[in-house]
Amino acid sequence: MDFRLSQEQQMIVDTTRQFTERELMPHEEKVERDGHVTPDLISQIKKRSIEAGIYACNMPSELGGGGLDSFDTTLVDRELGATSYALHYIVARPSNILRACRDQQIKEFLLPTITGERVECLAMSEPDAGSDVRGMKCTATRDGDDYVINGTKHFISHADLADYVILFAASGEEQTSKGVKKKITGFLVDFDSPGCERVKGYNCVSNNGYHNMILNFDNCRVPTRNILGEEHKGFDAANEWLGATRLQVAAVCVGRARRALKLSVEWAATREQFGQQIGKFQGISFKLADMQIRLDAAELLTLRAAFNDARGNFSDTEMAIAKVFSSEMCQFVTDEAIQIFGGMGLMDELPLERMWRDTRVDRIWDGTSEIQRHIISRALLRPHGG
Numbered sequence: 299m300d301f302r303l304s305q306e307q308q309m310i311v312d313t314t315r316q317f318t319e320r321e322l323m324p325h326e327e328k329v330e331r332d333g334h335v336t337p338d339l340i341s342q343i344k345k346r347s348i349e350a351g352i353y354a355c356n357m358p359s360e361l362g363g364g365g366l367d368s369f370d371t372t373l374v375d376r377e378l379g380a381t382s383y384a385l386h387y388i389v390a391r392p393s394n395i396l397r398a399c400r401d402q403q404i405k406e407f408l409l410p411t412i413t414g415e416r417v418e419c420l421a422m423s424e425p426d427a428g429s430d431v432r433g434m435k436c437t438a439t440r441d442g443d444d445y446v447i448n449g450t451k452h453f454i455s456h457a458d459l460a461d462y463v464i465l466f467a468a469s470g471e472e473q474t475s476k477g478v479k480k481k482i483t484g485f486l487v488d489f490d491s492p493g494c495e496r497v498k499g500y501n502c503v504s505n506n507g508y509h510n511m512i513l514n515f516d517n518c519r520v521p522t523r524n525i526l527g528e529e530h531k532g533f534d535a536a537n538e539w540l541g542a543t544r545l546q547v548a549a550v551c552v553g554r555a556r557r558a559l560k561l562s563v564e565w566a567a568t569r570e571q572f573g574q575q576i577g578k579f580q581g582i583s584f585k586l587a588d589m590q591i592r593l594d595a596a597e598l599l600t601l602r603a604a605f606n607d608a609r610g611n612f613s614d615t616e617m618a619i620a621k622v623f624s625s626e627m628c629q630f631v632t633d634e635a636i637q638i639f640g641g642m643g644l645m646d647e648l649p650l651e652r653m654w655r656d657t658r659v660d661r662i663w664d665g666t667s668e669i670q671r672h673i674i675s676r677a678l679l680r681p682h683g684g
C-alpha cells in the first residue's frame with residue numbers, strides 16, 4: 299500500500315487545513331461558550347466551504363459533489379477533525395447512503411443536499427434499541443401507497459438543523475438463526491410531514507454546540523416512493539453504506555490527536571520546572587513518544603481502510619479496527635496532553651479539555667467499541683465455525 303500523496307491530494311489537504319484554521323478554528327471558543335453556532339455563521343461556513351470546493355466532497359462530481367473517493371474524503375475529514383465538530387459538520391459530508399436515491403428522490407433529496415439547500419440527518423437509534431438495531435420498535439406499516447410510521451428515535455444528531463431524516467423503521471419480522479429479527483426499511487421523511495415531531499434532546503458532554511434531538515412519529519404517513527433503497531433491505535443498505543461514517547470517526551480522531559500532540563510538544567519544549575524544560579524529564583518525553591506511536595498506528599490503520607475502500611475492497615473489519623483504535627488512541631492522547639499541561643490543561647483557555655470531552659463520544663456513536671470488537675472477532679472466528 300502506497301500512502302504517498304499525489305500533488306492533487308496534497309492540494310486537498312492544504313486547502314482543507316487552511317480552511318479549518320481560517321474559517322473554523324477562530325469560532326471554537328464562542329461556540330463552546332454559547333452552546334450553539336449562529337445561523338449567520340452556519341451560512342457563512344456553508345458558503346465558504348462550497349467556494350473552497352470541500353462541501354459535499356464525498357458526493358459524485360456528476361451530481362455536483364466533490365467527487366472524492368474514500369481515501370481523499372478521509373484526508374479531508376482528518377484535517378477538519380482538528381477543530382470542534384459543531385463547526386466541522388457544517389462542511390457537510392452527506393451520508394453516503396443517499397447514493398441509493400433514485401427517480402424523483404434524486405431531485406427532491408439528493409441534489410439539494412449536495413448543493414447545501416437541504417440538510418439530512420439519520421435516525422436509527424431508539425431508547426430501547428441502540429446497538430441492537432434489529433430489535434427496533436419504531437414500526438412502518440403498509441397502508442395503500444403509504445407507510446404509516448409510529449415510534450420514537452433518540453440521540454439524532456443535528457436534527458435541529460436538518461430538513462429531513464433518513465429514517466430506519468421495522469417493516470416486518472423474519473425468523474433467523476438467532477431468533478425473530480425485525481425487517482428494516484429506510485425512508486426519506488420531511489420534517490414538515492404531519493405526525494413527525496422533533497423534541498429537544500439531551501445535553502451531551504461531547505461536542506458542545508452540536509445538538510441531538512428526539513423524534514416522535516405518530517401515524518406519520520410516508521409515501522412508498524420515499525423508500526430509500528429496497529423495501530425490508532434497510533439493514534443491509536445501512537451496513538453497505540455506513541462503514542464510511544466509522545472511517546470518518548477514525549479520521550476525525552487522528553486530526554484531533556495530531557493537534558493535541560502538537561500543542562503538547564510545544565509546551566514540553568517551553569515550559570520550565572526545576573530549572574529545565576519539562577520535555578527533558580523522561581516522565582514527559584516518554585509520554586510524547588507513546589502519543590506519537592499510537593497516533594501513527596491509528597493513522598496507518600485509518601488510511602489502510604480508506605485506501606482499500608477507495609479501490610472497491612470495502613472491509614467491515616478494517617473499518618472497525620480503524621474506528622476502535624483511533625477513538626481509543628485519541629482518548630489516550632488528549633488525556634496525556636492534559637497531563638503534560640498540568641492544571642492549565644483542564645482550563646478552557648486551551649482547547650485540550652474540550653478535545654478530551656469531545657472524543658469521549660467517538661467510542662460510543664456509530665457503533666460502540668464493544669460492537670467494533672464484535673465485528674473484528676466475528677471475522678476471525680467465522681471461518682472456524684465460531
Ligand SMILES: Cc1cc2nc3c(=O)[nH]c(=O)nc-3n(C[C@H](O)[C@H](O)[C@H](O)COP(=O)(O)OP(=O)(O)OC[C@H]3O[C@@H](n4cnc5c(N)ncnc54)[C@H](O)[C@@H]3O)c2cc1C
Pocket residue numbers: 419420421422423425427428429430452453454455456502510659662663664665666667668669672
Ligand atoms: C451524541 C450522540 C449522537 C448520536 N447520534 C446518532 C444519530 O444521529 N443517529 C442515530 O441513529 N444514532 C445516534 N447515536 C446513537 C449511537 O449510535 C448509540 O448510542 C450507540 O449505537 C450505542 O447504543 P446505546 O447508546 O443504546 O447503548 P447500548 O446498545 O444500550 O449499549 C450499552 C453498552 O452495552 C454494550 N453492548 C451492547 N450490545 C453488546 C454486545 N452484543 N456485546 C458487547 N457489548 C454490548 C455497548 O457496547 C455499551 O457499552 C448517537 C449517540 C450519541 C451519544
